[in-house]
């Protein structure tokens with residue numbers, strides 16, 4: 001009998017409007033909506049192979065070749081259980097001849113081709129790839145929305161990596177979380193001119209995971225409450241409109257403001273969380289100066305690049321393709337001895353945003 005096995009990759013997504021805070025930590029329901037760009041799968045991705053076998057004794061997971069504990073009731077265990085439930089309901093219960101894979105244990109091996117837990121959204125591509133690989137293994141006839149709902153329970157940001165292009169995660173209002181999933185605002189083909197430059201400032205594991213950091217923020221930051229109520233709802237509308245109008249100047253303005261407010265909220269946490277370092281801040285200064293000159297009337301009066309930082313020191317710079325050469329030479333000029341330029345991960349290059 002052929003083995004039951006499937007391999008799938010998923011790309012990372014980098015948020016322009018940041019998700020930071022949960023109203024339900026078990027279901028992973030966010031305190032605010034968020035919006036991201038899914039990067040090209042050719043660059044930063046997780047690749048996950050899942051195998052089901054009646055001889056396996058228990059579910060096991062290897063991440064980058066090292067076995068990880070699957071904690072009962074934890075996120076990984078929830079995602080696997082939800083996928084097995086869908087296999088039973090959508091396949092085995094409707095076709096008596098379908099093998100009972102939902103009763104077999106699975107062995108899962110996943111690799112990231114970029115730094116894990118360093119603020120480059122490995123949990124997003126990781127749980128999206130896991131969900132997609134189990135969906136392929138189980139031959140599930142279900143739409144991306146169903147997978148988005150399950151990936152969300154692995155890592156919130158993962159719900160957005162099931163879609164390409166420009167993707168919103170609507171916070172939703174239902175206690176069940178059934179309305180808290182990603183939706184595509186525009187496909188990658190809508191605005192292929194936006195590219196993303198990944199500047200690896202540090203590839204080491206962050207000191208405070210996103211999960212524990214945001215929980216501490218929810219518990220201690222009053223600035224977060226202001227952000228949730230008074231800032232994010234309008235920004236979600238404005239950035240969606242900017243994307244639909246392909247208005248890079250407005251997209252850049254909102255993206256940078258939201259990155260800065262997210263890091264301000266991290267600083268407003270007690271004890272404070274510092275995700276950016278001196279190099280991150282120096283990159284901000286370089287991009288701000290580049291935009292200051294671009295904003296002069298004689299230069300066209302529009303921003304030419306947008307930085308954003310997730311929960312880590314590494315910069316992502318979004319820009320129209322035509323500006324990328326100039327931006328790369330500017331970064332190389334200011335940071336000549338950075339390891340990133342040896343390109344150990346093949347990351348340093350203009351990655352087309354968007355994939356399927």
Ligand code: ADP
Nearest residue numbers: 046110116117118119120121122123126209210
């Ligand atoms: P990041 O900024 O990289 O998303 P997080 O703190 O949000 O960092 O999450 C990192 C955690 O995500 C890892 O410690 C691991 O538990 C999980 N993770 C990362 N990559 C994968 C993967 N490919 N498959 C499954 N889980 C993963």
Ligand code: DP6
Nearest residue numbers: 015018019155156157210211310311
């Ligand atoms: C700063 O999705 O990694 O990257 O849901 O606890 O797994 P968990 O957190 P995670 O948080 C991502 C935070 C962020 C912003 C974003 O991606 O929207």
Ligand code: CO
Nearest residue numbers: 121123124210
């Ligand atoms: Co993450």
